[in-house]
Amino acid sequence: MTADSVLTPAPGGAAGAEPAPKKRKVRLSVVLILIAIGLVALATVRAITGANDITSSGATRAALQAAVPIGLAGLAGLWSERAGVVNIGLEGMMIFGTWFGAWGAYNWGWAVGLVVAMIGGALGGLLHALATVTFGVDHIVSGVAITILALGVTRYLSSLTFANEEGGGVNQSPSVPQPWRGSVPGVDWATEGLERQHWWLVSDLAGIVRGLLTNVSILTVIAVALVPLSFYILWRTAFGLRLRSVGESPQAAESLGVNVYLYKYYGVVASGAIAGLGGAFLSMVAANIYREGQTNGRGYIGLAAMIFGNWRPGGLAAGSLLFGYPDALQLRGGATSIHALLLLVSALLIGVGAWQLYRRRRIVGTVALGIGVLGFIAFFASDEVPVPFVQFTPHLTTLVVLALAAQRLRPPAADGVPYRRGG
Template sequence: MSQDLSVSPASAAPAGRQRGARSRWRFVSIAVAAFVALAGVRAITGQPMLTSAGTIQATLAFAVPIGLAGLGGLWAERAGIINIGLEGMMVLGTWFGAYFAWSFESPWAGLLAGVLGGMAGGLIHAVATVTFGVDHIVSGVAINILAVGAMRYLSLLFFQGAPGGGAAQSPQLPEFPRIGLPFVADALAPARESGIFLVADTASLIVGTTTGMSVVTLLAILLAPLTFLVLWHTPFGLRLRSCGENPDAAESLGVPVYTYKFTAVVLSGGFAGMGGVFLAMVASSVYQEGQTGGRGYIGLAAMIFGNWRPGGLAMGAGLFGFTDALQVRGGGGAVHALLLLIAAALLVAAVLMLAAALRRTRGTSAFTATAGLCAVFAGGAAVAALGGAVAVTGGAAWWWAVTALGAAAAAAAALQTVRTWPEAAGSLPASALVAAPAGVVVLLWYLGTDSLPGQLVTYSPHIATLLVLALASQRLRPPANVGRQWRRGHA
């Protein structure tokens, strides 16, 4: 007698909701933990720029175009189309947004035109990849190259000779209105100036996100949860995602796969075009050639970091925007202080991966004991390092006691780890073997230096991109059919 192994929708739905709830809480907990860690580094190192209101506002300014480009990539790749052409579509958004805002003297006309310009680039990419079956990478690179040349030609036609304009830039553009709560800054001024751990940082965060925000920034922030609701909580989103996972099965159920792919790629271009408008009219007040600066590619990196989900994408965009904000504001000391945070993150990641390997090899009871000691090891090592740093720089004597206790706990946990290491080494991922020594090197780097070279500070966003992608590579789960050519009726 055959056994029915199918799962009913009624039983599958609660499980799906539970996984979704866990995923949302995981993103929230990671974001809160990152902010608390950043506040701790600010309190230890005395670098107020790390969490100041100005840094928060600059982070938003740099994160929004990256996030919009990442949302464009998410929509396209969830439908199975790789959109390397996001950079070119952002270029289209910058130029068309600037031209129509200048012509009509209205920022809203520029926003609409920029979005439509990006959608036109998305339409070209959709025709090439979906209709004619052109390789996705080839089509995207072609759009990037053609967009730059075409916008240069149009600038020569329309901007050269205009007051303040030229072959590589537009005249002055009208600005979008800004919104905020003006009384918040004054009310939270005492808390911001107190320097108290987490209190001053939270006050700066509130002031930075409620003062002088452009309406385009607010719209862009709202697009992330809206994307989540549409793609994961509507029949339209389910069908669109099915086109990226298994288009043959979707076609067999009556889903018009070509239509959904076209829709996703065109909307992808619209998001990128909106990011271009932000660069030309919010982050700046003129269109300039080369204004995108590779943010379309960084947006794709943020999307990959976020594992093709809006919450993770927003975290990735915030990370890249934060490092950008620090280096643009001249925060060399703040970037140096981040070495401490990076070292702690690498060491904790290595310990967690070791604990997971021990769990697979020794069972739950052994895992519980060893994981607890590993946690003590991580905390002890961090306390030892931080206590030593503060004591060397003239801290109170009680820091030496904390340092000694942390070092003793670290030694005890290290002995336990060495004892159980042979059984876990076989299942330990390669990234753990890289993260642990890298964390030690970064920690020694921080303790042995007072500042970073200016060139390294300038390229800190790109270094952060490489580090994040390297550490996240083993947990990525892209749509199953992304990047593959699909033809109707070939199931």
């Protein structure tokens, strides 16, 4: 028996053991059908309300830009928690990424800035691994401490570096060079006219395609590519199997010769590097300057996206887009768009509630129906939503989605469980 077989059950299962729950695989056809239904729903709401921005190329581009740092934070959490280490410190590692990315880009260019940001985040991950894996510190305590430490360290470093530069200060950097941007040839020319016509579904598709394939940062391309790459490494290689095994059953992995401590370090340091890349996106792509507080809780929202995605790369990518879309609308000052989105969310909640009641899940179904009905009442009783509600929309979306998805979650079995060799 080898380490590669650590997660492979015996043909008949252990005597007296309960059968493992069946895993439901989501087929590609189902995903495509859901995407099509979502597009039709958005197009219909846009046509009914006249809120043309909800499917515009600008809103789509902004949604993608808002989703990338959330997705990178979620992907970072995936690597750590698949190795059995809870990483609440993602926010702090992203803060390291924002500062180190801006510092590297300011001194040596954007390409070096990306590398330096990953190194800065990886150092935060290394510190978290040292505390939790080697010294057995509580994972939550260590993560919170790293976030607090990142705030102090970056301000101190800014006082030593950026404060002496023109346009800089103790809480911001001078302007930094942005990564290269590009467009798929011909897309802008082919879709611009169609988007302006505001035809049902056709113009909506044109706006979405234009937003996704024009003026795209190279860092966005890298972030998107990291999703299938992470899936391949973690689920299709021996290295990934060993890393996931230490998050499921470290004692079993140890008995098969896997160096549990080393693979936990691999997962947490890789987590920090990816989180640092997410921080670099904020200071180099979303803006061309580092500012204190730039992450604004995206590390925690990334964790929520990972949980929503059930600790799988594809699911967390979908969750990132779901959380990034309302964030993009509110950043564009879209009180009208958020008001239109309220109609779509209310209809969705009523549909979910009816489905849950049909499956005899009365509590979840009743809550979803109640919130959906309240949303309909709020939509028809007002022309715009209040500004504070617009600003709170991304966080409210996170709470509602997690509440509805919580019953299907299955974290790694040993996630957050202290481990000692030979224990």
